Amino acid sequence: MGSSSRITAGVKKTLSLKQPQVGYLIRELRQLAGLTQEQFALRLGVAYATINRWENARVQPSSLALQQIRAVIDELGESPSPQLREGSRNLLLSYLEIQD
Numbered sequence: 001m002g003s004s005s006r007i008t009a010g011v012k013k014t015l016s017l018k019q020p021q022v023g024y025l026i027r028e029l030r031q032l033a034g035l036t037q038e039q040f041a042l043r044l045g046v047a048y049a050t051i052n053r054w055e056n057a058r059v060q061p062s063s064l065a066l067q068q069i070r071a072v073i074d075e076l077g078e079s080p081s082p083q084l085r086e087g088s089r090n091l092l093l094s095y096l097e098i099q100d
Contacts (some may be wrong), residue, residue, distance in 0.1 A: 026055055027055040029073055045068070
C-alpha cells in the first residue's frame with residue numbers, strides 16, 4: 001500500500017472515530033512528542049485554540065488537518081529516542097490502523 005493510500009485509509013478510519021476519541025488521540029500524540037498545545041499548533045500551522053478545541057472534543061479536525069498531524073507523527077518516527085519512535089508507532093497503529 002502506497003504512502004498516500006495509507007494516509008487516506010488512516011484519515012477515513014480517524015474520521016469514523018467518535019469525536020472524544022480523536023481528541024484523545026491528538027492529545028496523546030502531542031504529549032508523546034513533548035510539545036505544548038502552542039508548539040503543536042505552530043508545527044501544524046493552526047491556532048492554539050484549534051488544538052484546544054480538537055483535544056477537548058469541541059471540533060472535529062478536517063481531513064487536511066489529520067494529514068498534517070500524520071506528517072508530524074512521521075517526523076517523530078525519525079526521532080533519536082527509541083521510546084518516542086515506538087510510542088508514536090503504537091499509537092498510530094492502534095488508533096488509525098495504519099500499517100507500515
